[in-house]
Amino acid sequence: MTAVLVVGAGPAGMSTALDLQSRGVSVTVADDQPAPGGRIFASIENRNAHSAEDREGAELVRRFRASGGTYLPNAEVWQIEKGPRVFLSHGGRTRVFEPDFLVLATGAQERPMPFQGWELPGVMTVGSAQILLKVARQIPDKPVWLAGSGPLLLLYAHQLTAAGGRVAGLLDTTPPNSMARSLRYLPGALAYGWKDICRGLRWTVETSGLPAIRHVVSLEARGGECLERVQYETSSGTTGEIDTELLLVHDGVVPALHATLAAGCEHRWNDRQSCFEPVRNRFGQSSEPKIFIAGDGATIAGARAARLSGQLVAIGILAAAEQMPGFEAIQLAKPLERALNAAARFRRFIDAAYPPVELAIQDGATVCRCEEVKAVTIRSSLEGRTHLGTDGVKIATRAGMGPCQGRQCGLSLVRLVAEAQGVERRCVAFPRIRPPLKPLTLGELADLQVSR
Known part of the structure; x- marks a missing residue:
């Protein structure tokens, strides 16, 4: 039986899991939150669903709960290796998953x-x-x-x-x-x-x-x-x-990239949203053939589009696992792709109305909050050494070496390096990600269990 690990229990992750389970695929969903729903539907089971979107989210969570699949809440993925091989902490213990396919539905983060x-x-x-x-x-x-x-x-x-x-x-x-x-x-x-x-x-x-x-x-x-x-x-x-x-x-928000970066997936620069995003094919398959990416972790499009993206990824996995003929996958994908193209047109309007802000980064601004590295320190490290990339700045200043692994400073480092080099940001690589992606205890590190 095909085994799939889905990382993230937001709209995209839940949709992928439900569609795969309906086709007899063994699915495990791991999420770092205590309940399903993602950020958009956080605590939806414990609050009134006033809007139509919240009601749809509550129904999606209900269906996910009732599906009977394996669900690991409060699970922190801290490393992804080729294979794919996924290390995560859950319940104070560390487990290693080696699924046939990995779905990264890690959502977005604030810029x-x-x-x-x-x-x-x-x-x-x-x-x-x-x-x-x-x-x-x-x-x-x-x-x-x-x-x-x-x-x-x-x-x-x-x-x-x-x-x-x-x-x-x-x-x-x-x-x-x-x-x-x-x-x-x-x-x-x-x-x-x-x-x-x-x-x-x-x-x-x-x-x-x-x-x-x-x-x-x-x-x-x-x-x-x-x-x-x-x-x-x-x-x-x-x-x-x-x-x-x-x-x-x-x-605004940008894709949460640390999982896709750690997995070795290729990324490209999105000019409209001024951020990096993973490269994918029509089914959400990344440059790593066994890794698929769904939802806002792929490109920012919103909760409705995330659900559609999750369904498209499920079709792609079934086709890659030879559990669905290619012609059937293409036919099933067409209405989802039309809806996603409509979502992309809507997103173009939003991106034009509210483009990413270019606030001045003063010398005294703390760019890396984990290591307390100020902009003036980063700029000084680049003086006369504009050949340094973000990783060189990281070594010279420790910016990006803290517990958040550059989540809060990575794009700012890209901006400062690009300004020093006089190049477009697409020409500057995001800082390299090192394990662990999330903090873990020595006990968790010492306690490894291999699961399939």
Whole structure:
């Protein structure tokens, strides 16, 4: 019997698992969260599903729970080798899986947004605040300033207000005229996401009465032991300062790449989303033939597209395992591909309306928070040695060597190296990933069990 290991129990991972199980494939799903659903449907079993999307997510989780497949919650994948061979910790013990096929459905992470003082207590990301709201029903006890750009900023403002919280104002980093430039993509976006666009317009109206500073290009958080004030500068040169104890920041999301990088998959630069993403074929198969990639870990397209992507990956695995004729796989894939192409047209509109932000990285900004490496240290390491890549900077400064393995500084290192070398970022490699991908204990390392 074909054995498949799926890493990630979000919309993509669950969809892949359900479709494979329906065809008699042995599937194990490992996820680092305590319950299925991913970030988008975090704690969906324990909260009211108000929106249609949440109701669909709750039904997907219910079907996944009822499927009877092997599910390992709170499982941390800490190494992936050729084969594939996957090392993970679960229940205080380490297991090694050698499946016939590996599906990486690891989702997205928030794009790092380094500026001076972003490590101060009182500064956190909008995504983290949203998880606290979903999972722990926690909201800030004081009015918050929101800084950044993108739909999630507007969504969180709506959710926070509905939960009884208060938004003090917006520091909007969206570039001038970006919404006007996005209108050329609106017709293509409406067929797939007109309801999402209407919701976005409603959230925009809800925030229209808030104090807002537009076209921010530089931020600096200041304070002693915690945040006390935020300084800003706009594209027109206007500067100012805001007294606040709470600042939530967001600059969109990017694929979570550490698993695909560790697995040796090829990656390419996405200009529109200003990030790397793994190379895949039409079925989500990576450059490593036995590794498939689904959902936002492949390219940012949202929860609905992630489910479609997961279904497409299941078809690809069945065809690769010779459990489905090639012509049948192509026919089944066609409607999914049409829907994913529609999702991509919608995403082009979103990317044009809210392009990645290029905030100034001040010399005093801590780029690598794990190792406390500032931008000035990285820039100094590149002076007269612009041939150094990100790995050379990593050796010289320890940036990217901490527990997060570059999750919070990798893209910033790519940017700083590209600026020093005077090249496009696509020409600079992401820092090399070393095991373990996640922290583990010596006891877990010493206790290996081989499973198939």
